[in-house]
Amino acid sequence: MSDIIIKFANRLNINNISWDDMALNIQNVMLFLLSISSLFSFLYYNINSNYFTNSAGDIKNVSKPFDLLMPFVTIHAITDLFLTKSTDLKIHHFSVLGVLFYNYYYNVSEIDRFPIIYSLLKTEISSIFYVLKYWLPKNTLVSNINTALFYLGFLKFRIIDLYFDLVNSSHVFDIINKYSSSNIILSSLLFSSCYGLYLLNLYWFVIINKILYKGIDKVLKLSSDEMCHYICSYTLFANIPIAFIIYSYNKNEKYIFDVAGITGLSVASYIYHYDMYNRYRRKELENYEIPDKNNIFIFLNDNAFIHLRSFLTLVTSYYNHEFFLTAISISSMCHFLSFYNVIKTILEHYIVDSLNNKSSFFKEINTIMMLPVVLDVSLVFFNSPYEIGIPFILTSVLIGLFLTLEPFYKMTHVGFHALLLLQNYYLCLSHSSVSNSITKQHK
Numbered sequence: 001m002s003d004i005i006i007k008f009a010n011r012l013n014i015n016n017i018s019w020d021d022m023a024l025n026i027q028n029v030m031l032f033l034l035s036i037s038s039l040f041s042f043l044y045y046n047i048n049s050n051y052f053t054n055s056a057g058d059i060k061n062v063s064k065p066f067d068l069l070m071p072f073v074t075i076h077a078i079t080d081l082f083l084t085k086s087t088d089l090k091i092h093h094f095s096v097l098g099v100l101f102y103n104y105y106y107n108v109s110e111i112d113r114f115p116i117i118y119s120l121l122k123t124e125i126s127s128i129f130y131v132l133k134y135w136l137p138k139n140t141l142v143s144n145i146n147t148a149l150f151y152l153g154f155l156k157f158r159i160i161d162l163y164f165d166l167v168n169s170s171h172v173f174d175i176i177n178k179y180s181s182s183n184i185i186l187s188s189l190l191f192s193s194c195y196g197l198y199l200l201n202l203y204w205f206v207i208i209n210k211i212l213y214k215g216i217d218k219v220l221k222l223s224s225d226e227m228c229h230y231i232c233s234y235t236l237f238a239n240i241p242i243a244f245i246i247y248s249y250n251k252n253e254k255y256i257f258d259v260a261g262i263t264g265l266s267v268a269s270y271i272y273h274y275d276m277y278n279r280y281r282r283k284e285l286e287n288y289e290i291p292d293k294n295n296i297f298i299f300l301n302d303n304a305f306i307h308l309r310s311f312l313t314l315v316t317s318y319y320n321h322e323f324f325l326t327a328i329s330i331s332s333m334c335h336f337l338s339f340y341n342v343i344k345t346i347l348e349h350y351i352v353d354s355l356n357n358k359s360s361f362f363k364e365i366n367t368i369m370m371l372p373v374v375l376d377v378s379l380v381f382f383n384s385p386y387e388i389g390i391p392f393i394l395t396s397v398l399i400g401l402f403l404t405l406e407p408f409y410k411m412t413h414v415g416f417h418a419l420l421l422l423q424n425y426y427l428c429l430s431h432s433s434v435s436n437s438i439t440k441q442h443k
Contacts (some may be wrong), residue, residue, distance in 0.1 A: 004271065023083045030076050035127035036071070041065035042122050063114045066121055073121070074100050092200055094158045096120070098193030102186060106179040116172065116194065119165040122200070126153035153335045154208060158201040167198045168390050202394070203401060210407035223410035225288070226280040233273035235417040236266040239424045246428040254319035258431060261305075261312030268305035272298050290349055290361040303342055306369065307335045314376045315382050316431045327379055334372035366403055384430040392426035395419055 045062045077093040077100075084090060099120065129150035136143045142167050166172070172194050176187045217223050239262045247255045273300055279285050291299040311331055318327045345364050377396045381389045399419045406412040 017092070024134070027080055027083055027389045028134055030079065031124075031127050032131040034069070034072065034076055035124045035131065037069055038063075038124040039128065041069060042125060043272055044394045045118065063110050063118070063143075065112065066117050067110065068123060070100060070103075070117065071163065088200065088204070090148060092197065095193040095196045095200070098189045099197075102180075102193070105186065108175060108179060112175055112178065114124055115169070116166060116175070119162055119171075120194075120197065122165070123158045123197075126150060126157045129153055134241045145300040151208065151212065152202075159205055162198055162201065163394075165396070166194060168387070173205075188427055196281050198394075199397060202398060202443075206398070206401045206405050206407050210405060213408050217409065223408070225285070225410050226277060228413050229273045229277040229280060231414050232417050233270045235414070236262075236269045236420065239266060242421065242425055243428050246425070246432055250432050252432075254316050255431065257312045257319070257337045258316040261309035265305045268302045272302040289359055291346070296346070300343070300346075303365075303369065304339060305367070307339055311335050311419065313427055313431075314379055316378055317380045317434060321436075331372065331379070334375055338368050338372045370403075380427065380430060383434060384426075385433050388430045388433060389428055392423065392430060395423045395426060399423065 025245060044065050048062050073096065077096045081093050084093075099116065102108070102115075122135075130148050132146050133143065133150065136146055172191060176190060176370055180187045180190070213222075240259075243255070243259055243262050247259070272295070275295055276285075276288070279295075311328070314331050318324045321327065342365055345361070345368065349361055377393070381393045381396075384392060399416060402412055402416045402419060408415050
């Protein structure tokens with residue numbers, strides 16, 4: 001279909017405008033109209049919501065602009081599927097169409113669908129500044145202000161507000177329970193569409209920060225291997241007081257496993273990163289692509305304690321669970337195979353590819369290590385309360401994005417460690433909350 005449109009546009013040759021430019025102009029105009037309409041609807045609701053209660057009639061009054069926008073959003077999403085070449089945007093539009101299809105299929109009432117439609121349409125307000133960057137003159141004060149507003153708007157509407165309005169609320173589950181509890185396919189469609197949109201926003205936000213950091217680093221020269229390893233040598237020690245403070249409110253014997261894993265990883269991480277810091281400080285390293293004979297055992301020690309920490313936190317989570325033996329058996333097997341493959345990969349690089357493909361070493365290692373850790377994270381998530389599980393899994397996704405996209409270049413590992421601290425916070429809350437629920441059941 002898109003090939004036919006391209007050939008037709010090329011034959012017309014309107015004003016010698018290329019098809020790509022024409023498509024971009026159409027996309028920008030449609031998106032700008034949608035974002036302005038979303039801003040109007042948002043203002044209309046917030047101005048009038050003070051005068052209304054939560055009755056069905058009142059919701060219908062304030063939701064009218066959003067209802068009028070739904071057909072336009074449908075047309076925009078379908079049209080842009082044929083115009084855009086971006087895989088990200090195609091996923092975005094399919095997710096939007098998934099939400100709209102669910103609402104149309106079940107004829108979801110105004111009062112039920114409003115929280116979701118409101119939350120999602122509000123995110124489009126940030127698109128005003130996104131479109132303006134194409135229309136404003138480059139490298140001007142106005143353009144720079146617009147860029148700053150786009151960043152702040154994206155952070156507020158697409159990350160913070162969408163999280164509190166939709167992702168960390170029960171709206172999606174309430175609708176699923178009411179309309180499609182017996183239809184797993186359409187229930188999964190709504191769930192994956194809503195949460196998929198948020199994950200896509202997180203992905204875009206990491207890329208935005210990568211672009212921003214690159215510009216800042218050109219001026220301030222923040223990226224430094226030496227500084228990165230110095231900070232990382234100490235950061236994970238903060239996990240120890242975090243665990244002790246949270247666990248002190250509800251003492252339980254199983255916490256010893258998690259604390260042992262946290263302590264072991266903190267020490268192993270300190271040994272590895274402080275050694276790297278000293279080597280960079282003494283100018284012994286220029287381009288660190290693979291562990292050498294001077295730190296290979298320190299590297300393997302750090303790797304082993306990453307596996308151990310992940311496994312022991314799973315043991316803590318499932319300590320009194322009926323599937324305890326099943327969970328730890330599967331996890332231990334995956335960790336053993338992963339660590340075996342880490343050693344195998346190191347030997348292959350040293351013996352077989354001693355001079356080639358060194359740049360791919362850490363990507364291979366991260367991929368191998370990620371598999372059992374993802375399994376443990378998933379199992380802990382399924383054993384966590386919703387209000388803790390959602391921010392925990394989102395933090396884990398951000399960790400994956402950091403490892404993949406490297407938004408802060410040489411300082412990315414510092415951000416990675418910061419996210420590990422946040423992940424540990426939610427892990428401790430999860431373990432503590434599971435203990436509380438078990439204690440209440442026994443009582």
